[in-house]
Amino acid sequence: NNIPIGRPIPNHNVYILNTSDQLQPVGVPGELCISGVGLARGYLNRPDLTAEKFVDQPFIPGEKLYRTGDLARWLPGGNIEYLGRIDHQVKIRGYRIEIGEIETALLNMEAVQEAIVVAHENNNGDKALCAYYVASETFAVSEMKEKLSVQMPSYMIPSYFIRLEKMPLTSNGKIDRKALPLPDRNTQTGVKYVAPRTSIELKLVEIWKEVLSLKQLGIRDNFFDIGGHSLKATSLAAKIYKILNLRVSVRQIFNHPTIEQLSRIISAVEDQSFTSIPAVEQRESYPVSSAQKRMYILHQLEGGELSYNMPNLMVVEGELDITRLESACIQLIDRHESLRTSFKLLDGELKQLIHDKVNFKVEVRKVRPEDLDEYIQGFIRAFDLKQAPLFRVQVLEFTSTKHMILMDMHHVISDGVSMNVIMQELFQLYEGAQLPELRIQYKDYAVWQQNEMNQEQIRKQGAYWLETLGGDHPVLQMPTDYARPATRNFKGARVEFTIDEHRSEALQQLAIQTGSTLYMVMLSIYTLMLSKYSGQEDIIIGSPIAGRPHADLDRVVGMFVNTLAMRNYPTGEKTFEQFASEVKENALRAYENQDYPFEEIVETLDVTRDMSRNAIFDVMFVLQNMDQEARKVEGLEIKPFEWEYEIAKFDLTLSVVEWNGQLNCMLEYATSLYEEATIVRMTKHFIHLVDNILAHPHTKLSELSMVLEEERMQLLADFNDTKAEYPRNKTIHQLFEEQAKRVPDKVAVVIEDKQLTYRELNE
Incomplete structure (x- = not known):
């Protein structure tokens, strides 16, 4: 700004000039060139390009000038306006x-x-x-x-x-x-199609098509290049076991990501007998699963009554038939036992009770759009876990052709995958479809899980978690705006931000380069950000996993989600690529031991309970790449409705959703700890860190900065601008005595619960 042509910019050895020696302030475009100490002197093995781009500097003999190829013009106020490029x-x-x-x-x-x-x-x-x-x-x-x-x-x-x-x-x-x-x-992807050649390859192709929802793929297609990720790798392993009677680990899928490679591994493995989950005999009550036990305990915490509600809101345009909707809901409740399950302590032990029939009705209310918020808040209320169903539906009618469906259920009977199943089947039943009968229900899984807990494999998994999380585990010391309250209150808010298509694509490429997945790269970045905020190099982040280890559980509705404690060490000497590779290895080990319930880990470690914190970790990371079923119903247009749900289960939760080539991110935070402005700044730091990592993946973690340019200037210049005028002919104690005379009763010193006024301090 206002730098004359040919003069150096202050504090920089850079000159602004043009091949014609000036850019006209009348707006005539010209080419920008730069010259400076340390500038490259040419292109390697390209003398023709060097001669074209590096020309003699007219102001300093012997110096070269680089033609940037930027088309620009001077504006009357002295600014330079960038117009575009003049080359490729x-x-x-x-x-x-x-x-x-x-x-x-x-x-x-x-x-x-x-x-x-x-x-x-x-x-x-x-x-x-x-x-x-x-x-x-x-x-x-x-x-x-x-x-x-x-x-x-x-x-x-x-x-x-x-x-x-x-x-x-x-x-x-x-x-x-x-x-x-x-x-x-x-x-x-661009891989030449190669058809399956053996019976194993043929079966694997059919399994991959089902898992990835593809119509065609070849044996050399990379699983992770055509839509695969960690969750689908787990599902793939389960289906291979069910159909081929062969156990394949998630790690083997990562290391052998094509059918051609995987078939060689499978051919060397002996057949293993696949065992279905048995249906149990009818009883008055059934044991609960580990996940249900966790949800029940969290529900009892003061302030946590609404924390594990799962509201789902939809706007429906068209002729909605309320009677058909209610009938579909009742059929859904009849079909899935979880939707007619309640919980009760019997002889001091938590049990689940399956009811043959429950009272259910879809409430319909006519509302004005301006009253919508009030109705939604009234709808989302606490469930009594002793009363089934833990599932409710209400319809708000705006006009005869515009409605909103409000659905809510408790997390103790459902999870994200279950919600997908419920929504898909609800509208299939609405249209009159006949659904195949379910062989097993959630109670069968709960009984099977208890039996599985005695197996040697599960004991080995417990030993892994004890080794990984045993000893002194770190407590994350994040700087907060408010002192941590004595007990959690679960009040929260959210800040949303987007990682655009090009950054998202670059992150996917970085995942390919490190042989990992987008989940692992994003977890690495999130861990690094928390490390830079806290100054700690031992970070534990909780991360949910679908928790459906058996292929029989695909269409069963219930609470399967397990939580993995991802412990990583972002020490400053590692490069980001090295750190991401470590995160990948730790994640693969966690996947291999995912069947061991988180509640058992907490009990085994005998973690000291702090009512102001969660056990083991206070921050979460979630990457939502589950398949979202399109809700297509003839005559109806159904769209999800986003509503601010003011709940935070953890101090911080970063959620990432892949959508239309972008990453839609949300940072959920506890309002008892953070102000909104702090979280907004945190999202900017995260994106800035993403940019630095994408530009310099080989750089040490200690050298990757998340500080924004304006913050850097504030730290270096504004905060150091401490010059102030003062009377130079008086001593410090004289100035203090004058202040004590002016405001004798004002507080001068505070320490804990004690304070002194200026008069008292002066005395």
């Missing part, structure tokens, strides 16, 4: 990318004969790199990304790779960029 250098997510460098790296790959990289722009103005290449063989996209990651940072690696038979040319022999095919989601 592009800016994506704030990073300047020299496309020629990527093309050179591609041409260095064996078998690649021609390559061109193009930045495609979508309707929102966002850009993504697409690499087109001609080669004598087809590369897997993951292979190409891995080769490029050795030579350049993640933000320079193209999102798409398209192999061409030959490059399209214009009449004068140049590449016709307009004739290049547009990329789509399919071109992100």
Whole structure:
């Protein structure tokens, strides 16, 4: 701002000038150039490009000037306005990318004969790199990304790779960029289709199709490139065991992510007898599962009565038939025993009671839109766990063609996967569908789980958790706005933020480079942020896992979720890539031992209970990548309705949802500890940390900063601006005595519950 042409910017060895030596303030565009100490002197092995980009500096003999390729103009007020690019250098997510460098790296790959990289722009103005290449063989996209990651940072690696038979040319022999095919989601994998060749490969293809909801895939497709993640890997292992009678671990799926590789592992494993979960005989009461026991105890805590409600709100446009909806709900309750289950202490032991019939009715109320908040608050109320059903539905009628369905249930009888099942089946029943009978119910799982607890495998899992979490476990010391109350009150709020499509894609690429998943990369970043806030290098974060270890449990409604304590060590000397690899290994070990109930871990460790904190950890991380079933009902348009639910089960919970190529994030926080402004700043720190990691994944954790530029300036300049005028002809004690005369009864000193006024201190 207001820097004359050819003069250095203060405190920087950088000059602003133009090839024609000035940019006209009348608005004529020109090219920006820079010169400075430490600037690169040329392009490696590219003398032609060096001569074109590095020209003689007119103000300092012997110095070179770099032509940036930025088109800009001076404005009358002295500012420079950026107009765009004059060459094929592009800016994506704030990073300047020299496309020629990527093309050179591609041409260095064996078998690649021609390559061109193009930045495609979508309707929102966002850009993504697409690499087109001609080669004598087809590369897997993951292979190409891995080769490029050795030579350049993640933000320079193209999102798409398209192999061409030959490059399209214009009449004068140049590449016709307009004739290049547009990329789509399919071109992100780019693996040549290879059909199954053996009976095992054929069966694996069918299992993968079911788990990934795909119509076609080949034996060389990478599980994690075509929609797989940790949760689906667990489901895949369970289905392989059920259908092929073979136990495959989640770790083996990570290490052998194609059907071709996995089939070799399976061929070397002996058949193992798959055992179904048996249906138990009818009883007056049944044991509860470990997860149900946890939910029951948490429900009893003061202030926790609403903490584990699971409200689900939907706006319905069209001719909603209330009678059919109520009938579908009743059929759903008849179908799933969990929806007609209550809980009771019998002889000091918690039991679940299954009722043959329960009273249920869908309430209908006519409301005005301005009264909606009041109705929702009145609907979400505490459940009495001794009274079934722990499930209620209400319909709010705005007009004859616009309604809202309010649904609520207690977490003790349901979880996220169960909610998906319930919503899918509810509308199937509404449309008159006949659903297949369920062989087992949740009570059968609870009995089976108790029997399983005696097995050697479960005892080994307990030993793993005792080793991982035993001894002194860290208590996270986060800086808070308010002192921690003596007991938790569960009051909370949420701040939402978005990680855009390009950052999300770069995070996916980083996951590929580290051989991990998006979950593991995001957990690594979250752990690092907490470490930087707390100054601690031993962090435990809770993370829920679906907890359905058996293929028989796919369609059973109930509370299966288990909680894994993810303990990681973000020490400053590790690079982020090293740390992410450690997080991956620790996560895989946790998955392998996920059947051991969290409640048993707490009891085994004999953790000292602090009523102001949760046991073992105070922060959570959740990545929601469960398949969200589309709710399509003929004649109805059904949309989810977001409502601020003012509950926080933990000090901090970071939730991430993959949606339309972006990551929709939400930071839930305890309002007894944090102000909203603090959490908003925390979300900015998180995104800034993401950007630094994507730009410098090989950098040490201690050198990765989450401090924003404006905060850095505030710390270095504003907070150090302590100059103040004062009387230079008086001593300190004279100035104090004058103050004591002016305000003798004002408080001067406070320590704990004692205080002194200026008069008392002076005396």
